[in-house]
Amino acid sequence: MKSGFIEIKKVSHTYQTQTGPLPVLSELSLSILKDSFTAVVGPSGCGKSTLTRLVAGLLRPDAGTVWLGGQKVEVPRATVGMAFQNPVLLEWRTILQNVMLPLEIVKNSFSVRQKKERATQLLSLVGLSGFEDKRPSELSGGMRQRASLCRALVHKPEVLILDEPFGALDAFTREDLWQVMQSLKEKEPFTGVLITHDLRESIFLADQIVVLSDRPATAQYILDIPVKGPRSLDGLYTPEAIGMLNELRHQIKIAQKRRDSSA
Amino acid sequence: MKKIAVPLIAIIIFLLFWEALVWVNGWPNYKMASPSDVWPAFWKFRTLFFDYGWDTLWRTVVGLMLAVVVGVGLGMIMGFSRTMRDALYPLLVGFNAIPKATVVPIIALMFIGQHDLNTILIAFMISFFPIAVSVSIGLSTLEPEYRDILRALGASKAMIFWKIALPKTLPEFFGALKVSVTLAFIGTNLMEIVSPHGRGLGALFDSGKTNADYPLMFAVLIALALLGIFLYYIVVALEKVFAGWAEREAN
Numbered sequence: 001m002k003s004g005f006i007e008i009k010k011v012s013h014t015y016q017t018q019t020g021p022l023p024v025l026s027e028l029s030l031s032i033l034k035d036s037f038t039a040v041v042g043p044s045g046c047g048k049s050t051l052t053r054l055v056a057g058l059l060r061p062d063a064g065t066v067w068l069g070g071q072k073v074e075v076p077r078a079t080v081g082m083a084f085q086n087p088v089l090l091e092w093r094t095i096l097q098n099v100m101l102p103l104e105i106v107k108n109s110f111s112v113r114q115k116k117e118r119a120t121q122l123l124s125l126v127g128l129s130g131f132e133d134k135r136p137s138e139l140s141g142g143m144r145q146r147a148s149l150c151r152a153l154v155h156k157p158e159v160l161i162l163d164e165p166f167g168a169l170d171a172f173t174r175e176d177l178w179q180v181m182q183s184l185k186e187k188e189p190f191t192g193v194l195i196t197h198d199l200r201e202s203i204f205l206a207d208q209i210v211v212l213s214d215r216p217a218t219a220q221y222i223l224d225i226p227v228k229g230p231r232s233l234d235g236l237y238t239p240e241a242i243g244m245l246n247e248l249r250h251q252i253k254i255a256q257k258r259r260d261s262s263a
Numbered sequence: 264m265k266k267i268a269v270p271l272i273a274i275i276i277f278l279l280f281w282e283a284l285v286w287v288n289g290w291p292n293y294k295m296a297s298p299s300d301v302w303p304a305f306w307k308f309r310t311l312f313f314d315y316g317w318d319t320l321w322r323t324v325v326g327l328m329l330a331v332v333v334g335v336g337l338g339m340i341m342g343f344s345r346t347m348r349d350a351l352y353p354l355l356v357g358f359n360a361i362p363k364a365t366v367v368p369i370i371a372l373m374f375i376g377q378h379d380l381n382t383i384l385i386a387f388m389i390s391f392f393p394i395a396v397s398v399s400i401g402l403s404t405l406e407p408e409y410r411d412i413l414r415a416l417g418a419s420k421a422m423i424f425w426k427i428a429l430p431k432t433l434p435e436f437f438g439a440l441k442v443s444v445t446l447a448f449i450g451t452n453l454m455e456i457v458s459p460h461g462r463g464l465g466a467l468f469d470s471g472k473t474n475a476d477y478p479l480m481f482a483v484l485i486a487l488a489l490l491g492i493f494l495y496y497i498v499v500a501l502e503k504v505f506a507g508w509a510e511r512e513a514n
Contacts, residue, residue: 056415076417088408092430092508104426105416135508155416 004031005191006055006159011064012216013050024050026216027064032208037185037192039202041248042212042220043256048195051212052161055193056080069158078106081152081190085164087144089136095147096132099123102155122150125187126180142173146180153188160190167197175233178204182230199248200236211251221251296481304478305486311467312486318463319451320490322379326386327447331440334391338398342428348399359392364453371458378461382454389450390443397439401432434509437502444494452487464490 008030014023024047032038040048053059054066057076066073068080081102089098099119103110110118123132126146136144145165152160166174178201185192185205196202202209206225213220223244227235235241278298284290285297292300305312337355341348367385374380405428413423455465464483471479503510 053411056411058411058414076415078417080415082412082415084408084411086406086408088406088412090409090427090430092433092506101412101426102416105413105418105422151412161415 005034005036005069006030006032006193007065007067008032008051008055009065009067011054011061011066013047013054013059013061013063014216015050023216025054025061026218028212028218029064030210030219032191032193034191035189036207037194037205038208038210039194039196039206040210040212041196041199041202041252042217043214043252044197046212046214046255047217048212049163051217052082052163052193052195055159056082056161078102078155079158080161081155081157081159082161082163083145083148083152083165085167087136087141087148089144089147089151091136094133094135095123095128095139096120098136098147099150099154101151106155108155119150119154122154123147125184126150140173142169142177145169145177149180149184153184153190156188157190160192162192162194164195164197166201174198174201179233181205186230199245199252202248203241203244204231204233204236209248211248211255213255220255223248293475293477296478300478301482301485304476304482308467308479308482312464312482315462315464315467316486316490319448319455319465319487320494322382322455322463323386323444323447323451323494326383326451327390327440327444329383329387330391330394330443330447333387334394334439334443335398335436337391337395339402341395341399342402342432345403348403355392355395363389363450367453367457371454378455378458378463381458382451382461382463385454386447386450389453390447393439393442393446394436397435398432401435402428405431433506434502437498437506440498440502441495444498445491448487448491448494 008028010027010029011025012023012027013025014021016022028051030038040051042048050059054061055068055073057066057073057080060074068077089095090101093101096116096119099122100115103115103118120129120132123129126149128143128146128150131139131143131147136147139147149165152162166177169177182205192205194202194205203225207228209223209225210219211221211223212218225244282297282299285295288295296304337351341351363385366388370381370384370388374384409427409431410423413427418426451463452465452468455461455463456469458466460466464487468480468483471477471483
């Protein structure tokens with residue numbers, strides 16, 4: 001068996017809330033290959049975000065282990081980049097300064113000029129050339145999210161974690177950003193983990209789609225997408241893609257049913 | 264041009280209205296001094312105005328700086344620790360609820376004769392609360408994602424504070440500082456008026472009262488207004504420099 005770059009092994013996690021313990025993950029195992037792109041879908045509140053926080057080392061699991069490139073994840077590491085639904089750009093910095101932020105934290109051998117070059121190059125890759133000196137408040141939601149993706153990638157992380165980055169955008173902007181994400185995938189080497197509610201998004205971007213069951217979540221179903229290389233939006237309307245969509249929707253219904261019967 | 268002319272004309276109209284009000288009613292200057300009484304009163308005591316004005320100014324500024332240091336310190340403690348916030352907040356609210364005019368004689372007796380210290384203390388006590396509250400709220404309402412983008416890179420707590428928490432709190436801090444500067448100024452004058460044989464514009468005001476020199480009292484009021492405006496706009500200028508990014512264009 002080929003072992004993955006990210007190995008999640010029998011991970012369980014329970015939050016202590018005011019109303020008592022809330023188990024969110026239960027013996028979840030998952031293997032993600034190097035430079036592949038994995039989408040994680042599942043019912044709302046099933047522990048998807050918890051999973052990303054575990055992989056990023058922001059949270060330690062109660063049981064089980066997360067391995068990243070053969071090393072056990074126990075603390076945050078600089079080889080991870082993150083982007084959230086909220087682009088969280090710093091209002092007092094320009095777009096360029098925002099993108100350069102990780103380079104101020106992570107140890108690197110870049111000179112100031114190289115840092116600027118790297119950030120400028122990424123910004124042009126996502127179509128934000130000419131906006132380097134603008135403030136975040138001067139940009140639209142989609143543009144802010146593009147800048148946020150640049151910030152997540154500027155320090156050349158091995159793993160890119162995306163927690164519903166396109167969730168708050170309108171449908172057309174979202175499709176634009178899927179394509180931006182696709183071109184980033186081609187130009188930048190990283191292993192991607194995408195949390196999403198959008199099944200079409202997962203089919204467009206991912207090599208592997210994981211359906212999580214309802215809390216406490218475990219990997220209920222894994223779908224491998226056979227299409228390699230760049231995809232087109234039209235590809236989402238082929239019989240194969242629609243077949244996959246239906247299967248995913250069916251699996252999510254099963255996951256939700258488990259909640260209804262246990263509630 | 265228009266930006267200066269409009270407020271200037273407004274001030275002139277106000278002064279004319281004031282003068283006319285006194286003149287039409289035939290009020291003697293112990294009832295209401297008119298602007299034309301005020302200038303001679305100022306000119307007569309001009310050296311005192313500048314000496315005492317300086318006293319009032321530096322005492323207010325030192326008191327305010329103390330309030331900034333203590334207020335930011337308390338705000339940080341309460342902003343970062345839930346327990347400390349629960350512990351300190353009721354105490355602070357209680358302390359703030361005491362009308363400071365009642366504390367003035369207590370402090371005046373506690374450090375009798377030390378006018379500078381007394382005045383600075385009151386200016387400080389009356390003005391640190393808004394700063395402490397705004398900083399603690401600014402820090403405690405920092406969205407977790409802001410922290411996570413740096414934490415995920417392995418940044419230390421100090422780094423997160425410098426890069427994110429501090430700059431993000433600056434607009435709230437300056438909002439509070441604008442309130443505090445006015446409060447500190449009130450505190451300074453309260454003490455200057457109350458403590459005997461003191462210095463400062465408050466003391467000059469008090470001597471106007473004891474000598475029944477009413478135009479002098481009005482002249483002090485005008486001087487205080489000018490000084491207050493000056494202090495306020497210093498804070499506004501600092502805000503422009505350090506938190507100008509928070510101002511949005513109005514389009």
